[in-house]
Amino acid sequence: MAPPAKTTSRRRGRRQGEPVSREAVLRAAKQRFGVEGYEKTTLRAIANDAHVDPSMVLYLFGSKAELFRESLRLIIDPDALIAALADGDGDIGTRMVRTYLGIWEHQDTAASMVAMLVSATSNPDAHEAFRAFMQSYVLTAVAGALGGGEQARLRAMLAATNLVGTAILRYVMRVPPLATLPADDVVKLIAPSVTRYLTASAQELGLPEL
Structure with a gap:
């Protein structure tokens, strides 16, 4: 009987077990919004800069507009x-x-x-x-x-x-x-x-x- 095929999973975003930093996302958002403006900035780009999954950015802030508002506080x-x-x-x-x-x-x-x-x-x-x-x-x-x-x-x-x-x-x-x-x-x-x-x-x- 052939051994079961190995399966691999592709990790995305942060390393497993590493806590997501709300502050890191805000800092990345501030930088992106400040350089590219609101329309050209994407949540995916912010997520990449903060080393988190894009879904986590939405989970933490709910929307791009809310993230923009919160990043203004920085x-x-x-x-x-x-x-x-x-x-x-x-x-x-x-x-x-x-x-x-x-x-x-x-x-x-x-x-x-x-x-x-x-x-x-x-x-x-x-x-x-x-x-x-x-x-x-x-x-x-x-x-x-x-x-x-x-x-x-x-x-x-x-x-x-x-x-x-x-x-x-x-x-x-x-x-x-x-x-x-x-x-x-x-x-x-x-x-x-x-x-x-x-x-x-x-x-x-x-x-x-x-």
Whole structure:
């Protein structure tokens, strides 16, 4: 009787018994999204970079859009913004603008910020993921630092209009003279408006009752 034929199984992804690192997948996603943008990035490419099976990426995050949203936290850390609001040199607006522009200016995050913001303005899924990130993490965290409530959330959103608008014109569209000014000059120009949104009385700002 002939011996049974040997069967071989092809391993995919991580080595057997090796734990899947959620952080490794997020780091790989941040890198891919930052270089290729949302539309060109595939879950398979991210999985290959993280050395896991593509099915595990879906298991951990559910969708490409959710992975995009979560990977934004590696670039825009809400805790860093809260720390800037809580303590540091200068008024609250100066601290917040300096921290925010620092993310755009830093060599490790600058390209990723541009690619992800461009994705958020050109792809519906990326747009929704970015909006959810801003609402769930950034605005919630900043509003909490301001005391919480709907008015605090509105204040945070008004401040964000200055910050995001500045980023689009300076770093994405590169419109001079805003794009060519030193970062410290931009901080001095933008900070007073941010400070006003965050600290002026509700009556002065004309905030509605929410």
